[in-house]
Amino acid sequence: SEGFVTVSKKKSAKAKRLVNSDPFSVSCEFEHIVLDTCLKNILKAKSEVELSSFYKSFLTLLTEIIEKNNKSVTHTICLGLGQISTCKIAQHQLGLLLLLREHFLCQIEVFDPVFSSTDKDIITHFKLELGTTNCEGKRKPVSSAGFTFFFFPHCPKELSNNLLYTNWNPNHLEHCILYANSFEKIRLDTPSRFLQSYQYLLQSTEIVEELAVPNNFRFLDIFNDLSLHHFPRDLVNSVHSSFWESFEPTYPVAETEELIRELRLTNHSHKSLWESPAYQFISKNFRRNQVTAQQTCKAQQESKYMADTYLCYLKSSRMAASLRQEFHGRGERSVRSTADMVGFKLPHDPK
Numbered sequence: 211s212e213g214f215v216t217v218s219k220k221k222s223a224k225a226k227r228l229v230n231s232d233p234f235s236v237s238c239e240f241e242h243i244v245l246d247t248c249l250k251n252i253l254k255a256k257s258e259v260e261l262s263s264f265y266k267s268f269l270t271l272l273t274e275i276i277e278k279n280n281k282s283v284t285h286t287i288c289l290g291l292g293q294i295s296t297c298k299i300a301q302h303q304l305g306l307l308l309l310l311r312e313h314f315l316c317q318i319e320v321f322d323p324v325f326s327s328t329d330k331d332i333i334t335h336f337k338l339e340l341g342t343t344n345c346e347g348k349r350k351p352v353s354s355a356g357f358t359f360f361f362f363p364h365c366p367k368e369l370s371n372n373l374l375y376t377n378w379n380p381n382h383l384e385h386c387i388l389y390a391n392s393f394e395k396i397r398l399d400t401p402s403r404f405l406q407s408y409q410y411l412l413q414s415t416e417i418v419e420e421l422a423v424p425n426n427f428r429f430l431d432i433f434n435d436l437s438l439h440h441f442p443r444d445l446v447n448s449v450h451s452s453f454w455e456s457f458e459p460t461y462p463v464a465e466t467e468e469l470i471r472e473l474r475l476t477n478h479s480h481k482s483l484w485e486s487p488a489y490q491f492i493s494k495n496f497r498r499n500q501v502t503a504q505q506t507c508k509a510q511q512e513s514k515y516m517a518d519t520y521l522c523y524l525k526s527s528r529m530a531a532s533l534r535q536e537f538h539g540r541g542e543r544s545v546r547s548t549a550d551m552v553g554f555k556l557p558h559d560p561k
Contacts, residue, residue: 368459373386
């Protein structure tokens with residue numbers, strides 16, 4: 211055969227290992243690495259919170275409430291924490307929860323419908339209780355022997371309003387401490403026409419004491435706009451019995467309806483409104499970010515303010531177009547139109 215030898219290329223050991231590897235074992239190994247990384251990040255975040263001046267201020271204010279009422283925190287309930295495995299904000303907020311458990315030796319329950327399997331593994335690792343149902347903020351104090359500390363980090367105001375509604379009784383509210391978006395800021399920032407659906411947030415001004423925690427943590431978007439709220443016994447006992455009359459709150463979808471109305475008025479194309487990209491985008495976002503029995507969504511607040519802004523833009527654009535059409539000049543007038551406007555006749559007009 212003229213001295214030629216056929217040489218076959220050997221398969222690399224690396225390729226052989228990849229072919230023969232078990233996909234399930236690779237997946238499990240990857241998940242273990244992800245979980246291990248998350249746990250390290252959370253412990254690091256916890257340490258950052260513990261050493262911060264923010265935590266010292268927070269603990270000072272919380273201790274002030276506790277000592278004034280001569281009872282401690284026995285349970286903590288956290289709703290809307292977010293995806294701990296992927297969100298740095300949620301990891302620092304979980305770090306705060308872990309510090310509270312160490313300080314008060316209390317039980318902690320957490321729930322968020324967006325929790326992934328990795329998030330749930332993290333909760334299990336830190337020996338926290340994982341909630342099973344979305345109560346939409348409608349929880350009562352666990353014990354009358356101490357405070358139940360409710361932590362709603364940057365959650366929609368619907369959850370705070372629901373918590374107040376569920377505990378709209380002096381015997382319940384005096385056992386609640388709520389760390390959530392500032393009631394005062396909500397009342398100042400929300401248009402009055404929307405606040406009417408949040409009766410309990412409005413009425414609570416007479417019975418709540420709000421303590422703003424200084425936002426001096428190194429990351430300003432983790433604990434911003436949050437305040438401690440508690441309901442001193444002397445305040446809840448100072449109001450008339452009619453004050454405690456309550457009915458279950460319902461929340462409007464007025465923003466969507468007004469937006470659709472404006473879109474209908476400004477839709478000059480021959481296509482149906484329902485087929486327009488603007489309508490499809492708005493309806494998709496409101497469905498995705500609404501607060502339901504399946505979802506506690508932090509983005510709902512942002513969507514509402516974006517809707518308000520877009521609604522204002524649509525109304526202003528429509529009004530500007532109307533004014534422009536009515537009063538804008540049409541260029542240089544002819545001699546005939548000028549004469550007609552002032553009531554004169556041209557020389558060649560019949561007398």
